Amino acid sequence: MSTFIQLVTRSLETGSIYALAALGIIIIFRTSSITHFAQGAMAMFNTFVVTIFYINFHMPLWMALLGGIASAFLSGFLVDFLIIRHTKKVSPVAKQIMTLGLIMVFVGVIPLFFGVEPLNLPKFFNSGEIAFLGAKISYNGLFNISFGLILMFVLFYILQKTKWGLAVRTTASNDVVARMMGVPTRKVTMAAWAIAAGLGVIAGVMNAPTTTVTPNLMDSVQLNALIACVLGGFQTFYGPVLGAYIIGIVKNLFVYYISSVWGDQLLYISILVFIVFRPHGLIGKKVIKKV
Amino acid sequence: MKKLLAQIKAYPYTKYILLGLVLATIPSLVYFDVLKSSYVTLVGVVMIYTIVSLGLNLLLGWSGLISLGTAGFMGLAAYISAYMTMNLKMPFEVTLIVSILIPVAISVLVGLISLRIEGLYLAIATLAVSEIFRKTFAEFEFITNGFSGKSVRYPTFFGFFKLDTTMTYLLLVVFMVVIMILIHNLINSHVGRALNAMRGSEAAAQAMGINLLKYRLLAFALATALTSTAGILYAHFIKYVEPSKWNLGLSLNILAVIIIGGVRSIIGTFVGSLVVFAVPDLVLKQIPYFGKIPNFAYIINGILIIVVILYYPAGLIRVFNDGKDAVVKLFKKSRGKTV
Secondary structure (H helix, E strand, O other): OHHHHHHHHHHHHHHHHHHHHHHHHHHHHHHHOOOOOOHHHHHHHHHHHHHHHHHHOOOOHHHHHHHHHHHHHHHHHHHHHHOHHHOOOOOHHHHHHHHHHHHHHHHHHHHHHHOOOOEOOOOOOOOOEEEEOOEEEEHHHHHHHHHHHHHHHHHHHHHHHOHHHHHHHHHHHOHHHHHHOOOOHHHHHHHHHHHHHHHHHHHHHHHHHHOOEOOOOOHHHHHHHHHHHHHHOOOOOHHHHHHHHHHHHHHHHHHHHOOOOOHHHHHHHHHHHHHHHOOOOOOOOOOOOOO | OHHHHHHHHHOOOHHHHHHHHHHHOHHHHHHOOOOOOHHHHHHHHHHHHHHHHHHHHHHHHHOOOOOOOHHHHHHHHHHHHHHHHHOOOOOHHHHHHHHHHHHHHHHHHHHHHHHHOOHHHHHHHHHHHHHHHHHHHHHOHHHHOHHHOEEOOOOEEOOOEEOOHHHHHHHHHHHHHHHHHHHHHHHOOHHHHHHHHHHHOHHHHHHOOOOHHHHHHHHHHHHHHHHHHHHHHHHHHHOEEOHHHOOHHHHHHHHHHHHHHOOOOHHHHHHHHHHHHOHHHHOHHHOOOHHHOOOHHHHHHHHHHHHHHHHOOOOOHHHHHHHHHHHHHHHHHHHHHHO
């Protein structure tokens, strides 16, 4: 039983990383109707910025993270300002392909700016753990889980209760009508790109200590976050977050109880089978298209 | 004579055969020391990627279905063919058929899934499929030899006719030209028109009596057949298959080929393949300073994808036509002034 709880708490940690990345993707999808494949690549780029702040400028980690968030906001702004804003007439699939082009740009510039050596980023809390029902959780894991939850709670509060949140939701539900009603959709979209990039870099910094900071840092996170969006459905903001936690937990359970080699593949196959039966995800509703 | 020339020009396959003939001269140019010997490998690889990209073009360009699983399927075919010829000592012809049939069968399953999910999710679903393959390649050491990779030999026909580098290269030329002609015929047939209609509007296509299930599955099957062919040829031309090759980066490069070269253009696909897979080695590395930047070609391809979609959606193949139009216009203008 304690192994099970240990597994679940460990999964909640990876789940919150996936959830932050998935939330970034869904915010972009809802406001600009683009499936944002470059979310992971941008997060990876900004995690490199954090690492450089930490290693070369000897900043404490939290300060480096703030610097990284600033650079994430900037990169989000720039991507929206330079590219996304001009895509009004581009078809959805072509927009998707543009974000794939962005991946190539962000991955490509890494050796140019940061060299080819893999870098290391430490945890927020290096040691210490607490016991919980026979399972041990490290302080860092606890911090990651709670930080992710608090951040998401704040964002959902803003989305549901504030005027800005209302603006985002109106833009998400109908861009043209929102503009007619006086919602500054351009600013909303721009802010969405900035916030998505910010969520990405936080996920990146949480993920970095488990591996090294290389251009592949966010590949698996990005894939799992995208699949979480499919699993949770693209129609709500909270669906993908739920999907992300489910994937985090089921993945670890599969890897531990079934097979460490085939666990991931089994998970992906079962999700593919799942969307055959529920194509709009767990919470998704059917969108009725006009012909 | 003039009539004959006009006839040849009107013959629809002329450009493909001409392209094939030009490419077929490269080994002899290398033999006479006009070109470096590395050109054979380089152009051979370009042709292999042209075949894959034609498959993806059929899927994305003509049918409007996006797939990020290209690399996975290509790797699958490469590994199956490598295993069959090297470990099971099967003849190349049998290998060719089996290594196409298995990926096609799997892709039909993916096609079935694709019917249930909307266009935007398809990219994610195929990405997941590709990821499943990539992880499996590394783990399934019994067939793939794991991370250390698997070496392959040049193909042998009828059990005794062993090909060398040049002959394998010529085999690639033949394959590419034949596939180009087949696709040309396909898209000008009722199947091509059905795929086109499906891309335009699924509802309208259905209303016109097009069976979506049948044509979607057909598009997936044909695209994967081409991808697998390229994977088999790759394994037997490069003579080495490794698991890290078949990642998202390769799928993205193949996507770049279509977007940059020209969506729904057969020759454009070849041009795109040349830009993505040959120009980096031939041109970009020669540029002072910039050529030294690692990944320079990858960055340029990424930027090209974005710029082409935004400002030049028909792809680089249009450059030839637009250039011709501009020259004709200029010529007409200057003549107008003198008269």
